[in-house]
Amino acid sequence: MRRTLMSVHRWTGLILGLFLAVEGLLGAWLVIAEPLDEWLHPEILQSQPQAGSEPVGLAAAYDAVSEAHPDRPIWLLMQPDEPTGVYKAVLEGHHGPRVYVDAYTGAVLGERAAFSTLETPIRVIHTGEFGGAWLETGMGILAIAMLGLAITGIVVWWPGWKWLRTGLGLSTASLADLSRDGHRWAGLIGLPFLAIIAASGIYLIFHHAVQDTVHAVTGEETHFPPPIELAEEAGPMPPDHVRAMVASAREAVPEARITLLGFPTEAGRAVQARMRYPGEWHPIGNSRILLHPDSGALLAAYDFQEAGPGDYAMDHLYPLHIGTYGGTAARTAHFVAGLLPTLFLLTGTYIWWRRRKLRRKRARPRGGGARAGSR
Template identity: 35%
Template sequence: MQTRASLPVTPASPAPAPAAKAVAVRHRLRAMLSWLHLWVGLLAGTVFALVGLSGSVLVLHDDMLQWQHPQLAGHEPRADGAVLARIFDQWSPEGLGSVHLPEPDGVPTWQGYFGDGRRGYFDPATGDLLLMRSTDDDWLLWLHDFHIELLGGALGKELLGIVGWIAVGLLLTGLYLWWPKAGRLLAQLRMHRGPPVRRWLTWHRSSGVLLLPLLLLATLTGVGMIYHAGFRAVLTGAFGGDAMPTPPELALDADRPIDWSRVLALAGTALPDARLTRTGAPEPGSDVVSFRARNAGEWHPNGRSLVHVNRAGTRVLAVHDATGQRPGARMTEAIYPLHIGSVGGPAYRWATVAAGLLPAFLLVTGFLFWRRRRGKR
């Protein structure tokens, strides 16, 4: 019996393997993130860079202020009640709202905060005006307003918050695009001198990765200051913490002047390990004088502890010790000092300055890489 030769059968094309599909998806995702990282970085990154540069300068605000205005330096930082009374009597009609007490490690004068944004500096011994500043005539205050609200008030602050979240996204996408294969960590961190395309790329990604924790901390704490209520709700909900206590209410039977000497002396004994930092005249008809205080162990340069006494300086009405709060509240109050570099001494302070310079460096190196690569095409 003869067997007919069978014709060769062309095999059907196999379906793409799941691994190949996954690789294709990763390539598309990487291409999309690379495009977004580039163009969003060039646009929003410009604002991020300018805000970072202004922040680096403001970390050194008190030093630069005393260098620019030497009349503020060299005073004995003492808080005299009679001098404080004179300052309030003279300047409250001009809009003075609160006064920061002379600081041994900062500006050693009284600092007055006015409702229109001005700041006045008064001799700690006499109360004489040494300097009046406003955003119209002081570049440091102008820079401060730019840093916290882009010179745009509440709207500028909201816009800055959006830029802050975008900056967090840029940092995380940059980390994803940099992430090396196994065994290539050191090679991926190496910075090359040339050619130009390789130089700008390696300088951009390696500096960004090496300083990412510091820059991410500065960015997140900045966003946390803008959205303080939301951050506090999340942190206290997760780690515990109560709302800030409200001042007690105590009405006056009749108008009575404030005995600032007795008030300062009594308030200073309410928290023995604390330093009083700020106060303001009480509301009309109220017998409550309130103080901010920095207790031992607090990171916040102005403190978040509170002391309330009566006008006559005879009774402590209420005390809030910020060091006794639960972890969530303590974490919330660490956001500001971490952002301005007031924790950990000079090393962290200068690291904060460096973190503020990094966005501008990343913007410039990223732009130079894009321009060189574009010129190669």
Template identity: 25%
Template structure:
């Protein structure tokens, strides 16, 4: 190699090369935002509301959920009788009061198959009123947040949006990275009438909240359609859906925990055991709940009441404190615990996922957890609004306003290769990446033909 060639090889990247890389990253940051921001606004608003689900439900449904403390309490069986007198049918679940001022909730399945939640005063045994099962205002908000209204399509959208949000943050950090001067790094310049104000507001907000968005995107993946299911299988182990190493030596049914109602993510596919039919009479719901109390289930636990000869009493509770999560299955005849599972029994993978989910829901660290995530949700809305305003101010008339192609197409290919790594981790994101690549090629050719 000649001296001239050596000097050229040692020379730092030219401004043109740096500009090409910036344009390549900017172009894909734009595409990521185009795909993700509409979802992020919806997720941020519904997520902010759901952080305060207990408080909002208690306010909206105060007539059903709040009671005055009294000296004596009604038995569970008496409350069930009162609920069935109001709504004829079969009681399938009893949820105990979480606090002294909370009502009990009894789920009754009517003869036509419809389920109603009947709220009962645990002291007087009087029925306070009814709602459709899972009919509270915050259940509706949760379904909006998870896009469960749209079934598999919604869960697919969650996975794609989560994966692209990760790519959005990664490319955003590169675009924010200081190059010349300090303006717009941690301060906002200009006035709202100027594009630079919205650029700086977007960049500064993004860099402060980027880590939280990454966390929320990753911990939201357990609800996704492909990645979530596969990781769920891995985290659960292979012993009837229970954590690997947990001893399960009792007969199992084909029923799964997620069919009974709310359960932890790690136990969604866990099978429910069977009672050993011995010809003896089944224990009463009062006796079953005394056993659950003796075993130390935290207040607010739910009891699934057996409706078949081989069914079990299942007590489960998922409070804010992960260490108090508990699932206990009782033989309906002997009252013997068949499986007793707590958070401590989960494997490392399941523990990590459950911790992430608990923090994602704003539960693990109390009010601090709620308000930190509330600030993040507000910041996400600011990011979306500022991005839209920036785009509006710079868009060419009659065009989408996609950032210009780099002069050196190898830079664009390099960025796409890096994004493809994320697509390999999240396959549905990879499929959408191919779609966007095809869209970009069509758009580029069309503009060349027009221009």
């Protein structure tokens, strides 16, 4: 059994190792992309807090973007999550231009195309979004492979309690020893983070299948958003309507902070708000509110803290995937974990190549005796 698992571990790593290494590097980049982008472009991505002043609010930011781009509908508007942050608006759709508004003056600071940011193009590749459903499924298969490598790696390594001390050794006597022990130690240290990232990645790709399975086990019947059809046309709305939406969202989940408003791009769709509780792991919160696009009235609400155990657990998987559950320490650990598949690919390939070379060497006749006897 152990030999079979070793073969599975080895060949899975050799066949899929390059793809896993690329995925890991892309994921590591996404961990640092946003703060790096803010550092490189403070003129559009940072506000200067004014003494005694408060942020202008989502309605004022919506108004500023609408005035600057009257013919381009706002698709998404995000609240800054730091005192030096800016309001971020996305125009027209998912990959539309980004517009940035100063949090204290309400002035439009600038605009960028989606793929000129440090995060969007890498995220599109990392998730397989650019290749459609089939490539996203392939990314899910890579996540399953990563989880399988983590599990089989620990099983084939386990030396037993008697030889545990030997199994935990670290030798630097040769490149072969360093590769073998470095591969082992990187796997042992990175195992919890790699397992978390892989398991949560499986959920993110196969979201509906996992959700249906969990609901079948727990008996929960949460299906959000519910189907809602409205007659009013979608499009730019007066700031008073946005204020009404903000008020409705706050009334629905009074202890949470509104982080995002998503506006429909077609008629008959509701506006969606996201809400975040203090200390919640998710960067924009898991609570979701549906609002009437004309009146701002509440249509439906999903309160994260009132969810059943299955939904509550699944709501934590995205933060576990991106490392927002433990502040800077967790984000750093996830960044390092993203580098580990490259280390595994290099050391694992070297170990395999060297063992294969040694087997061939042992299989050769010694001393040329075979040639001498054949003359």
